[in-house]
Amino acid sequence: MKEFDDIHTGLPYRESPEYVAGLIDRCKENALLHDKPVRQGTRTWMYGLAAAAAAAALVFGIFFSSLRQSPMDRFLASLTDEEVAQIYDWPVDDIPEFQ
Amino acid sequence: MDSNPHDILQQAADRFGQRLYWHIRRLVVSHADAEDAMQETFLKIFTKASTLKGGAESLEAWCYKIATNEALQVLRRRTRAFQSLDSLSGELSALVVTESSPDANRSAVLFQQAIMRLGTQQRIAFNLRYYDELSYAQIAAITGKSEGSLRTNYHYAVEKIKEYLKENAI
Numbered sequence: 001m002k003e004f005d006d007i008h009t010g011l012p013y014r015e016s017p018e019y020v021a022g023l024i025d026r027c028k029e030n031a032l033l034h035d036k037p038v039r040q041g042t043r044t045w046m047y048g049l050a051a052a053a054a055a056a057a058l059v060f061g062i063f064f065s066s067l068r069q070s071p072m073d074r075f076l077a078s079l080t081d082e083e084v085a086q087i088y089d090w091p092v093d094d095i096p097e098f099q
Numbered sequence: 100m101d102s103n104p105h106d107i108l109q110q111a112a113d114r115f116g117q118r119l120y121w122h123i124r125r126l127v128v129s130h131a132d133a134e135d136a137m138q139e140t141f142l143k144i145f146t147k148a149s150t151l152k153g154g155a156e157s158l159e160a161w162c163y164k165i166a167t168n169e170a171l172q173v174l175r176r177r178t179r180a181f182q183s184l185d186s187l188s189g190e191l192s193a194l195v196v197t198e199s200s201p202d203a204n205r206s207a208v209l210f211q212q213a214i215m216r217l218g219t220q221q222r223i224a225f226n227l228r229y230y231d232e233l234s235y236a237q238i239a240a241i242t243g244k245s246e247g248s249l250r251t252n253y254h255y256a257v258e259k260i261k262e263y264l265k266e267n268a269i
Binding site for chain 2: 003004007008009010011012013014015017020021023024025027028030031032034035
């Protein structure tokens with residue numbers, strides 16, 4: 001097999017096994033930067049954040065809409081106390097305040 | 100074969116890392132080019148791990164195949180349009196001298212220069228057989244060539260190297 005055993009067939013380059021081992025580690029670390037599970041994890045995290053934001057928006061929406069006047073309230077607020085009293089047949093002094 | 104990319108990358112680094120580096124280095128000569136090809140090789144091993152089929156033996160052939168392709172890719176970047184890889188032999192032979200350690204053995208430098216004078220396919224077959232001591236079946240799995248043509252490649256490579264060494268007085 002070793003046809004050239006009678007001459008020096010080693011490589012003339014200076015890189016040591018330790019140096020090459022360091023290079024292999026760097027290559028491995030760089031390859032791991034392309035790790036799909038990490039990207040999927042990032043995506044999951046982003047989806048989670050988006051879902052939480054949507055849920056929060058929904059809760060706040062319901063909360064604020066509950067604070068908003070209904071059409072009836074807005075209509076009554078536009079009337080004078082006398083007009084409201086006429087509609088409900090209340091004494092004028094008992095008219096509740098509509099916001 | 101466990102197709103977990105992390106495990107495959109780890110196995111490739113632990114079991115074949117050094118051999119892959121020197122296989123690439125013997126083909127591209129320049130350390131900087133070897134580093135580029137190594138980086139691409141490891142990236143491919145990691146990202147294409149799911150395509151690997153078979154046992155530990157095929158992992159070795161698969162890693163060598165990727166490393167060989169990446170080394171050839173680096174060499175292709177050195178060629179001009181319509182230039183074949185074989186036309187780089189003179190340039191690579193000269194590069195052996197500049198890349199060699201100042202205290203390198205002269206016969207070791209000359210031996211590498213003789214290998215650089217071979218055609219690309221002969222050089223791959225010779226290196227894998229002589230330095231990596233792979234069987235012709237393993238080399239066939241890496242290169243996609245028949246065992247018969249690899250034997251022929253190796254035989255002619257040895258003859259050409261002997262001739263070059265004789266001409267250059269070793």
